[in-house]
Amino acid sequence: MPNYSTNEFKSGLKVMLEGDPCAILENEFVKPGKGQAFNRVKVRNLMTGRVWERTFKSGESLEGADVMDRDMEYLYSDGEFWHFMVTDGSFEQFAADAKAVGDCNIWMKEQVVYNVTLFNGAPISVVPPNFVELEVTETDPGIRGDTATGGNKPAILSTGATVKVPLFIEIGDVLKVDTRTREYVSRA
Numbered sequence: 001m002p003n004y005s006t007n008e009f010k011s012g013l014k015v016m017l018e019g020d021p022c023a024i025l026e027n028e029f030v031k032p033g034k035g036q037a038f039n040r041v042k043v044r045n046l047m048t049g050r051v052w053e054r055t056f057k058s059g060e061s062l063e064g065a066d067v068m069d070r071d072m073e074y075l076y077s078d079g080e081f082w083h084f085m086v087t088d089g090s091f092e093q094f095a096a097d098a099k100a101v102g103d104c105n106i107w108m109k110e111q112v113v114y115n116v117t118l119f120n121g122a123p124i125s126v127v128p129p130n131f132v133e134l135e136v137t138e139t140d141p142g143i144r145g146d147t148a149t150g151g152n153k154p155a156i157l158s159t160g161a162t163v164k165v166p167l168f169i170e171i172g173d174v175l176k177v178d179t180r181t182r183e184y185v186s187r188a
Helices: 098-107
Strands: 003-005 014-017 020-030 038-045 051-057 061-063 067-077 082-086 093-096 113-119 122-127 131-139 152-157 162-166 174-178 183-187
Touching: 014 038, 014 061, 082 098, 082 122, 093 113, 093 122, 098 122, 152 174, 162 174, 162 183
Parallel strands: none
Antiparallel strands: 003 061, 014 020, 020 038, 038 051, 067 082, 067 113, 082 093, 113 122, 131 152, 131 174, 152 162, 174 183
16 A cells, blocks of 8 residues: 655545554644644544544655445345445445444445445445435324424434424425434425
């Protein structure tokens, strides 16, 4: 893998740090009035999810991480693993464990494409699409006149996720939900 110098650091760059693959979240170049310039970098460990800040002297370099981000279709869960298939024609299948799926499990819906990060051929993280369409399985009935300005009520979706929805939403409605903010967007 290539080495990246501090002047090549940018958000999203994947590097090896302390033996684990990490993603750079933020990079700030600092040139003090006295002394050597340095980079203040915020990184996320892709194996553990831990985020921390580190400084590198100007001119230092890090080895690039051998990770691949691939779009894969979610197939099914067998209780222990979540199974994904590559959709580029090779139809390779990968099994991700609970650590790799993490909080994404409340957005898992069959036949939806997710971004899966592979390290040494094994999934280490799964990122859901920005928007998913899920059915409402449980919610309280909204009563007309409940509020003057329109209110919200909790709704449980088919995957188990709970989101706040407007009062007119009923059981059986299919909703478009933003997975980044966990907010209702619209009816599908």
